[in-house]
Amino acid sequence: MKGAIITGAARGIGLATAKLLAGDGWKVAMVDRDCEALKAAVGEVPGGVAVFADVSLPEDASRMVDEAKAALGRIDGLVNNAGVALFGPEAETDFAMWREVMATNLDGVFLCSQAARAALNESKGAVVNIASISGHRASTLRVAYGTSKAGVIHLTKQFAAEWGEHGVRVNCIAPGPVDTKLALAVHTPDIRAAYHDSIPLNRYGKEEEIAQGIVFLLSDKASYITGQLLSVDGGFESTGIGLPSLRS
Template identity: 70%
Template sequence: MTGKTAIVTGAARGIGLATTKLFLEEGRRVAMIDRDADTLREAAADLDDVLPVICDVSFPDQVDDMARQVENTFGRIDALVNNAGVADFGPIEQTDFERWRTVMATNLDGVFLCSQRLIPALKEARGAIVNIASISGLRASTLRIAYGTSKAAVIHLTQQQAAELGEFGVRANCVAPGPVNTKLALAVHTPEIRSAYHDAIPLNRYGSEQEIAEAVVFLASDKASYVTGQLLSVDGGFQSTGIGLPALRS
C-alpha cells in the first residue's frame, strides 16, 4: 500500500469502476461512491482496500455525509475523481426544465459539491482533482443541449479550480472521453451511429473504459505533478475531425 487514497464517484460501473481497479493496482485505497446501492455493493464485494459509500452527489447533505465517512475511515484524501454523471439526449424542444435540471444536478452540481466539500482534505494532502467531462463539451452536436452544456461547464470549472487551488498545491485537470464501449453506449448507439463514429474517429474504433481510466490515474499521480488546469481528450482523435455527425441527429 502507498498510503494514498482516492475517491471515485460513479464507481459502481464503467469508467468509474475501471479507474477504481487501476488505483488499487498502484496501491491506493479507494472510496467507491455511487447512488446505485445494489450495483455498488456487488462491484465492491470482491475488491480489497475499498470503502463503498452510497451517495447521490447532487444532494449537499449526502455529499457531506459521504466525505465525513471517507475522512473518518481513511484519514486522508489524495485524489478526487468526479466521474458520476447522467446522460439524457433529446431535441431542445423536448428538453423541459426538469430534464435539464436532472442532468445539471449530477453532471455539474455534483462536481462542484464534491470538490468544494473535500478541498480542505485535498489541501492538506496537496492532492489532485480529476473531473470527467466529455467530447460533447467541446464539439456541438444535436440532441445534447443539456448533456453537452453540462460537460462544457465542467471543463471551465476545472480551470477555475486549477487557478484558485494551485497555490495550495492542489492540481485540477479534466478528461474528455470520446465514444467509449460502455453498456450505455452499446444500448443506445444504433448500428448506423456506431458506423458513423467508426468513420469519423481517426483510430476507427470506440475507446475502452480501461483507456479512459489510464488517463485519469495518470493525471491523479505524481507523474503529472506539474500538470494542472488541463483538458485531456481521450477520444481517438475524434475532436480533430469536425463538428457533428448526421447519424446522431435522430
C-alpha cells in the same frame, strides 16, 4: 498509502478507475447512489470501501467526504465521474430534464470538490473531473448534456486557478465514444459505423483506456499539470468534419 474518492464508481469508467488505482496501491472510496450495483462493484476492488451518496445533494457531498476520510485516513485524489446522460431534441428538453442533468453533472462536481477542499489541501492532492467530447463539440440531442459538460470543463479551470497556490491540481478528462454497456444498448449499427468513420483510430475507446488517463493525472507523473483538458477520444475532437470523405 494514498486514498481516493471516485464518484459514479458502481460501473463503467468509475469502476475501471477504482480497479486501476487499487492495483497501484491506493485505497479507494467508491461512491454511488445505486446501492445494489455499488455493493456488487466493491467486491471487484481489493480494499474498496462503499459510500452511498447522491452527489447532487450538498449534505450527501459533505457526508461522503467525511465517511471516505474516516475509512481511508487521507484523501489524495478526487475523481468527479458521476453523471447522467439524458438526450433529446431541444424542443423536447423541459426544465425538469435540464435540472436533472445539471444537478448531477455540474452541481455534483462543484459540491464534491468544495466538500473535499480541506482534505485535498492537507494532502496537496489532485482532482480529475470527467467531462465529454460533447462539452467542447456541439451535437444534436445534447442541449442539456453537452452544456453540463462544457460547464465541467470551465469549472475545472476555475478550481485550478484558485487551488494551485495550495498545491492542489485540478484537471479534466473528455472521453470520446466508449464501449460501455449503455453505448452498446443505445448506439445503433449506423451510429457505431459513423463514429468509427469519424475517429482516426477507427474504434470506440475502452473503459480502461479512459481510466489510464485519470490515473495518470492523479499521479506524481503529472505533478506540473493543472487546469488542463485531456481528450481521450481516439483523435475524434482533433479531426473535425470531413475526415470520412477524405478517406474514401
